[in-house]
Amino acid sequence: MADHADVADGVIEHHLAQALRALPVGNPGQCALECEGCGDPIPEARRLALLDRGCTRCTECQELADKRGVRV
Template identity: 45%
Template sequence: MAGGWSKDGDVQQQIDDSVQDELERARRAIPRGESAHECDECGDPIPEARRQAVPGVRLCLACQAERDRRQDPGGGFNRRGSKDSQLR
């Protein structure tokens, strides 16, 4: 069902595009290359099990958890741009 000036299927296309954008952002965040032996932030050793489980890891578990907690979740981009969604 189209709404206003949009064509049929536009809302689903916007949802699909938003999901695809988020997947691409998440894939770019995946570490690559050789894992570090020591954490880049605190210098503590990174356990061998973590280095093998996450190839390219650069942070210890504690520093990674803190970075994840501080990180902006992204999203928030209003593809639809409708007046109602902007008022919320």
């Protein structure tokens, strides 16, 4: 029978796996020039701000995707 620590470990592993799946796919530091959501150009300021993880959407489309729970 699992004790509280085992249950907590399972929950932590589950959340960590979800967080890792939510990380952008592709090359870190690579940002698209155009938003995959609306096709508008992604502003240079956003691309520079996200150099460490990359981006594929403009701010507005990413906010909508976050609300829907979609992350790529």
